[in-house]
Amino acid sequence: MKVLLAGISGALARRVTHYLLECGHTVIGLDRRPWPDPPAGVTVYRHDVRKRPAEDVFRTERPEAVIHMATVTHFSARREERYRINLHGTRAIFERAHEFGVKRCVFVGRHTIYGAAPDAPLYRKEDEPPLGMATFPELADMAAADLYAGSALWRYPEVRTAVLRLVYTLGPSRRGTLAGYLNGKRVPTVLGFDPLFQFMHEEDAARAIAEALDHDLNGIYNVTGPQPVPLSLLCRATGRPAVPLPEPLFPKLVGKLGLSWLPRGALAHIKYPIVVDGAAFAQATGFKARYDEVNTMEAYRWA
């Protein structure tokens, strides 16, 4: 299958590229950022997915499938830009897919949109509403993009669409939202709270995304790896020094004294767990993580 990978220059997307090639797909990429040495046979077009040159890539290359990973988080972009990239970019991708006869679309989203709350259940299923915005406004654009991608299921029924909600990824690249939190000299936690954190090895995440294309998915799926672990254990097993801060002091101290920076809204995410149920994806694709929670934390630690 000819696959267009939007956001190909991102760390995780590069891994996805390798798995797609291994599965025998032809890969073309679309990204504003460069990938100076892509694997042989992979053409990377350096365009913004929302702009006309990107439309021309769809017109001339005629991909059969699109994987959309061109989204950004609060770590790398400001609010207005996040809305432009995440929401308008997602809209552009699905409209082009519909216009140019793409058969399959995979949107790669995040499990954090479910939001963390004291009364939220563990192992949330796909039908749970995204509540993340209530406490964490920085997630609103990602939640909107995720829901917009989901609306493609009825808007463009001829395009088979899979909306994937991946748990945090972790691994030797030390990139991603969770790694961004752990990478600081000291990891700020909230005194008296120790929520479960759910993550998967970045290789497993990349393989899950690539393999999603090989199955006739049409729906919304949580994608999970091994079982979750408490934040205290995550810090210990990855060799990161956790500093429990009393909650009232938290906003004043994060980002200072070597403590990783976190937006104010992220506080709920380090007090309460977001644990999702990946059974539907596993059942539909047969996906099983190869790295357990111990291997994954050690892969990050010893990278």
Added chain:
Amino acid sequence: MIWDRLTDPVVRERLEGLDLPFNRYGLDPLGISKAHLGAFYSLLRPLYQRYFRVETFGVEHVPATGRAMIIGNHSGGLPVDAGMAVAALFFELDPPRHAHGMVEKFANQWPVLSPLFSRIGQLTGLPEHAVRMLEDDRLLMVFPEGARGTGKLYKDKYKLVRFGTGFMRIALQTRSPIVPFAFVGGEEALPVIHHANGLARLTGAPYWPVTPYVLPVPLPFPCQLWFDEPMVFEGDGTESDAIIEGYVAQVKARIAALIEKGREFRRGRVGGAS
């Protein structure tokens, strides 16, 4: 680790008999930690055996394996009943079983308490949690009186208040047997004469118990636990409220009879309480 040092050898041995899927760190997928369980049961053991001198009858009615719902009455201003029932299933059953309680939502907002409840498998009382645990073939402990039950005053002791009906739909939906039980003694151990509503509002708790000696600390009053034969009801959880309420009334009547049996037993003892 500190939790390991707090674990007594009897508990350590029994922990090995639990059928929970612990990983290499001694953690199960719900976040239950073997080390925390060790410390928790080591704390419960002297309370169960010496402080409340709990006598347990009919524990053989609790299935040795597979899912079941343990349904009981609330007795006393704090959930001492839950702690003692959990202890009974761990110390009296062979192999031991771990009962998962359903915790009031407010507790999860409190620092320290929130992670502790999670590490010992006492999750927030949500239907999603109940269904998941039963489908995992775990033991679920439910007090259908909820906070209304622990919030009873001493003058209303051993009178069952309204039962919620959610547990029955979940039992039917997951085809789980219901094991009724009664806890007798809690109301004397922690007699509540008043509720400090201002303090409750301040802490987010549903009520704040005040005893004749002010502090909500249970007295060393002997307690008994009475388990009865499992009850299995026909249906899939989609029945009308009238049918479900009928089933719930049967469970409530069984528990009321068990409480009466327990109080009769106490009266039979020289100088026993009523």
